Amino acid sequence: MSEPTSARTARAQPDSGTPDPGTPAAADDLAARAAALDAADPLAAVRDRFVLDDAVYLDGNSLGALSAGVLPRLADVVTREWGELRIRSWDESGWWTAPERIGDRIAPLVGAAPGQIVVGDSTSVNVFKALVAAVRMAPADRTEILVDAATFPTDGYIAASAARLTGHTVRAVPAAGIAEAAGERTAVALVNHVDYRTGRLHDLPAVTAALHAAGALAVWDLCHSAGALPVGLDAAGVDLAVGCTYKYLNGGPGAPAYLYVRRELQPRFDSPLPGWNSHADPFGMAPDYAPADGAPRGRVGTPEILSLLALDAALDVWDGVAVADVRAKSLALTDFFLDCVAALLPPGRAESVTPAAHQERGSQVSLRCAGAGEVMRELTARGIVGDYRRPDVLRFGFTPLYTRYADALRAVRVLADVLGAGASGADPAGLGDGASALPRAQAAAPVDVPSSSVRREAVPQESVPQEAVPRESESLDASEGTA
Known part of the structure; x- marks a missing residue:
């Protein structure tokens, strides 16, 4: 590994002239930001060390991409x-x-x-x-x-x-x-x-x-x-x-x-x-x-x-990659993704359950979204690969070694279309009007540890509900990925 380079991937802060969210000008502004950030990315060349296709792969927090040397x-x-x-x-x-x-x-x-x-x-x-x-x-x-x-x-x-x-x-x-x-x-x-x-x-x-x-x-x-x-x-x-x-x-x-x-x-x-x-x-x-x-x-x-x-x-x-550079890009990528979500998604359709503070954020963004399983299956069909956790959490993992800012923007644009924010106003995922009625954050059900000796204490309200344990008749959904 090498020593860290300068934090050229730091988040670009919007100024007072930032276009209103949801407008074509806002989308153009995001595209320009993505291009500038990708051009300045000190890790851009590392992407060539992986075997990738045209899909946007945001599931490296489940399974990382294949590196060419393997x-x-x-x-x-x-x-x-x-x-x-x-x-x-x-x-x-x-x-x-x-x-x-x-x-x-x-x-x-x-x-x-x-x-x-x-x-x-x-x-x-x-x-x-x-x-x-x-x-x-x-x-x-x-x-x-x-x-x-x-x-x-x-x-x-x-x-x-x-x-x-x-x-x-x-x-x-x-x-x-x-x-x-x-x-x-x-x-x-x-x-x-x-x-x-x-x-x-x-x-x-x-x-x-x-x-x-x-x-x-x-x-x-x-x-x-x-x-x-x-x-x-x-x-x-x-x-x-x-x-x-x-x-x-x-x-x-x-x-x-x-x-x-x-x-x-x-x-x-x-x-x-x-x-x-x-x-x-x-x-x-x-x-x-x-x-x-x-x-x-x-x-x-x-x-x-x-x-x-x-x-x-x-x-x-x-080889030649500094973990500090990976972290800088991870934060910049997830910042940019959240900016895209705020600018492009229809109000009320999804909300982030990932902390905004850098010191409290890993390298993924999780969005609470009604019908998360169907939404992720539709995203995958359209070339945006993430995963979800039952009952209502979309997970997008950002691997800075191969993920581009343009990938983050493309993912949110497709998500916006799936959720019905496209020009047609359609509801491609079949979520219906109820999709906008997002539940408030609930207390997480504790992990079902099979021991009578386990004692539990209150879980904070911002926690995300645990998914239901699948029945024997249920099969693994590939869009759920692994841990």
Whole structure:
């Protein structure tokens, strides 16, 4: 990665001569702004490192785009490393050390020094490892696990399972109240850096410091922040962290996740899944377990070589890219998108549930919109790919490495047409007159964690309602994407 360049992607502020919203002049003004911002974008050339088509792809917060270097790398892995070298590739091609080597490539993207990240397993498995290990590090009289009440469900499910296995209890509180909720009984808190539904960014340094002041450990879920904004794990003193690699890191569908364990805690990291890969002498085949030193202690079983090496190739797009530049463009893109929404969408048809303040915003914009599922399906049919969360949230993820300002404008123009703001006044999505009657923000239903030991506290009114749990007869809608 390189040093940050100047903030040329800063939001262009409207002046007193800005045209009225909804007028042709306003649309022309937005087009001119998009062209100027794209022309000045220091990351513009990075887009050429990806395999893209004519669609506007705003779903990188579910699955990142394919980078051009992955195809030739995988072809070589399959034909030469596997096809010719076969078993020799564990040594000669570096397969055995890939989890730590690739972890060290991710480290600067999340503000970590080398030797603290291992890549492998899924995010869910790594959450389990991190939580149970944290509980085992905590004093015996600390029997409480705090979780973000609006967390992605798998985190809540696993926290409840970890609590049952360790004799602890789980208390779900709003993310904004985690710091205040931690007390003398708290062993660990599991917090999402960015809310997957609203795009709200939580204050990782402040929450971590407050948890430490209370004597608790901090485990952070970085799925919606790594690769989109500076994380600063080492600087904040984060204890453990997990994250996926198929979103803003563009590692591919099902790409392995990663586990960060702060260096000072590694000798105390007692994995609940002590597989042969994390043994100090994995080929000694000893009957008793002796953990390896350092990051390899987080390994379990045989690495997922094809997925690992696809991720390795995908990380090449970060050569010469500074995370600070990515963050600057992310904020400028989402600012511009929100300006387009305000200028082009018909009043009352959609409202942002993503914080306006930069320090509280990740790299997505979520709009509450009646009939969100049908709207997103229509958008996708017209070449605008985002996703939605039940019952009424459209999600648009902005990956600064390949998303242009012109893409943001085009997406809102098509959304305006779908919602009936076109010249014909039609209602292409079939939402009817009721589409304009948007519900007020409601309290989020808590994640349904299957444990009677879970205690919950009030969730703030600005939270977005949880989607209904699908029935067995319901199939996955592709426009819902992944987390």
